[in-house]
Amino acid sequence: MKEEVKLMKGNEALAMAAIRYGADGYFGYPITPQSEVLEKLEAEMPWDTTGMVVLQAESEVAAINMVYGGACCGKAVMTSTSSPGFSLMQEGVSFMAASEVPALLVNVMRGGPGLGTIHPSQADYFQATKGGGHGDYHMIVLAPSSVQEMTDFVALGWDLAFKYRCLSMILTDGLIGQLMEKVVLPEQRPRRTEEQIRQQCPWAVTGAKGRKNNIITSLELDDDKMEANNNRFQATYREIEKNEKRCELVNCDDADYLIVAFGSQARITMKTMELAREQGIKVGLVRPITLWPFPDEHLRQAAKNVKGILVEELDAGQMIEDVKLAVDCKVPVEHYGRLGGNVPTPDEVLDALKQKFNIVSK
Amino acid sequence: MKEEIIIAGFGGQGVLSMGKILAYSGLMEDKEVTWMPSYGPEQRGGTANVTVILSDERISSPILNSYDSVIVLNQQSLDRFESKVKPGGVLIYDSYGIHTPPTRTDIKIYKVDATEASFEMKNAKSFNMIVLGAYLKVRPVVTIENVLKGLKKSLPERHWNLIPMNEEALKKGMSLVVDV
Numbered sequence: 001m002k003e004e005v006k007l008m009k010g011n012e013a014l015a016m017a018a019i020r021y022g023a024d025g026y027f028g029y030p031i032t033p034q035s036e037v038l039e040k041l042e043a044e045m046p047w048d049t050t051g052m053v054v055l056q057a058e059s060e061v062a063a064i065n066m067v068y069g070g071a072c073c074g075k076a077v078m079t080s081t082s083s084p085g086f087s088l089m090q091e092g093v094s095f096m097a098a099s100e101v102p103a104l105l106v107n108v109m110r111g112g113p114g115l116g117t118i119h120p121s122q123a124d125y126f127q128a129t130k131g132g133g134h135g136d137y138h139m140i141v142l143a144p145s146s147v148q149e150m151t152d153f154v155a156l157g158w159d160l161a162f163k164y165r166c167l168s169m170i171l172t173d174g175l176i177g178q179l180m181e182k183v184v185l186p187e188q189r190p191r192r193t194e195e196q197i198r199q200q201c202p203w204a205v206t207g208a209k210g211r212k213n214n215i216i217t218s219l220e221l222d223d224d225k226m227e228a229n230n231n232r233f234q235a236t237y238r239e240i241e242k243n244e245k246r247c248e249l250v251n252c253d254d255a256d257y258l259i260v261a262f263g264s265q266a267r268i269t270m271k272t273m274e275l276a277r278e279q280g281i282k283v284g285l286v287r288p289i290t291l292w293p294f295p296d297e298h299l300r301q302a303a304k305n306v307k308g309i310l311v312e313e314l315d316a317g318q319m320i321e322d323v324k325l326a327v328d329c330k331v332p333v334e335h336y337g338r339l340g341g342n343v344p345t346p347d348e349v350l351d352a353l354k355q356k357f358n359i360v361s362k
Numbered sequence: 363m364k365e366e367i368i369i370a371g372f373g374g375q376g377v378l379s380m381g382k383i384l385a386y387s388g389l390m391e392d393k394e395v396t397w398m399p400s401y402g403p404e405q406r407g408g409t410a411n412v413t414v415i416l417s418d419e420r421i422s423s424p425i426l427n428s429y430d431s432v433i434v435l436n437q438q439s440l441d442r443f444e445s446k447v448k449p450g451g452v453l454i455y456d457s458y459g460i461h462t463p464p465t466r467t468d469i470k471i472y473k474v475d476a477t478e479a480s481f482e483m484k485n486a487k488s489f490n491m492i493v494l495g496a497y498l499k500v501r502p503v504v505t506i507e508n509v510l511k512g513l514k515k516s517l518p519e520r521h522w523n524l525i526p527m528n529e530e531a532l533k534k535g536m537s538l539v540v541d542v
Contacts, residue, residue: 175398179397181421181424182394273422348427
């Protein structure tokens with residue numbers, strides 16, 4: 001299938017992108033606001049075309065362990081869920097990180113904590129970027145802010161996961177999941193053959209014909225060996241930090257104030273920036289695309305000559321910690337965010353910016 | 363060109379699908395489009411609304427505080443969104459069940475008796491297309507040809523036989539809309 005222009009929800013585009021990538025398997029359990037991912041996959045029936053497995057597991061715990069199994073075999077496997085579902089998956093996530101297996105995990109966030117609401121939130125930032133599961137591990141966390149990026153980050157996520165033998169996560173929310181926009185779907189890639197998987201993933205359990213068997217486990221009772229494992233994980237993370245920081249900077253060159261926002265909120269604050277500039281307030285937008293590794297150098301550069309930074313996020317102040325670390329507290333940093341599934345309008349963020357930094361518009 | 367629209371009414375009135383058809387029509391004209399629903403347990407009976415933006419340029423926020431055009435299909439939505447029309451903007455409402463009509467004088471207000479017309483057409487499902495016709499008469503942001511093309515894109519093939527009925531409803535809406 002060739003490239004195609006479509007009008008689609010973020011969730012649907014994500015499902016299509018998985019099929020087009022040549023994915024081997026999707027394992028999930030329905031939860032609002034991302035149920036369209038599984039629905040779209042089942043409607044498309046890729047098992048008849050590419051041979052991709054789509055399976056509704058009995059729970060999130062089962063789904064993540066199916067992903068673990070597929071990943072150990074070098075398959076391109078994924079799951080998607082929303083906040084409470086991702087909490088249930090944390091044991092599997094930590095085990096996969098310790099086993100150094102690649103997979104794509106998607107969290108379409110909703111308001112928490114607890115079962116919370118079904119409406120947009122970004123309050124799983126800490127969980128995604130600082131752990132969530134136990135132990136010293138990281139996932140590459142990608143934050144799409146459009147339906148096009150929901151599509152593009154599927155391929156990017158898997159490519160990075162296979163490159164570093166790590167987990168990639170797409171961290172988005174109900175707003176981007178439910179939003180319909182124009183999207184260009186990529187050309188269909190063929191699924192890799194077993195032989196190609198053996199070549200790409202010599203570590204995978206692919207049947208030990210003519211070679212020593214590969215053992216994949218997160219258990220290592222010898223402390224020295226476990227320390228060596230940890231040192232190897234950390235070396236990978238340093239390599240990822242060196243190569244994979246991504247960020248979009250808009251109108252930062254002449255900016256007096258910066259707004260830092262990711263995902264859906266970068267869309268809201270893009271409009272805030274337009275409104276501010278109409279009023280003569282020079283605002284620039286910093287949009288971290290990778291939340292881990294956090295694009296601290298981009299931010300430091302953009303913040304060199306500004307009077308203040310407003311971090312707008314749908315939580316009580318999580319990314320703001322990374323922003324403060326990045327600028328070493330040399331610039332005043334303030335937070336604004338709505339909670340519990342509410343989303344601010346662009347005007348509301350502009351009012352907050354003016355109020356926090358005592359800006360009088362011309 | 364940029365048009366920021368909100369359509370609001372009861373769940374089940376075809377609010378979301380009307381927005382979808384409008385978005386598809388924009389796509390047919392090679393415009394940038396966003397369609398953002400109020401999603402949630404409001405499939406039937408509760409209130410539903412959708413924000414649609416059509417633009418020649420990249421669209422920033424899909425969520426807005428004020429709109430160029432507001433289409434309201436019940437009293438609750440009228441009460442909630444009358445104040446959200448930009449000065450000089452357009453408000454369209456269906457008078458069925460409206461006990462307190464809009465009062466602003468700095469916007470253009472239009473009325474379309476779409477509910478009654480859909481009863482006359484003996485087809486409640488034509489309701490949202492009558493409203494869409496009324497809107498496109500007032501704000502011709504996309505051509506009728508492209509709406510029909512968009513309809514074809516958004517409907518599964520087994521429903522293409524309904525397109526002539528939808529065209530009739532669009533034209534009905536265009537003839538019914540009145541300046542208030």
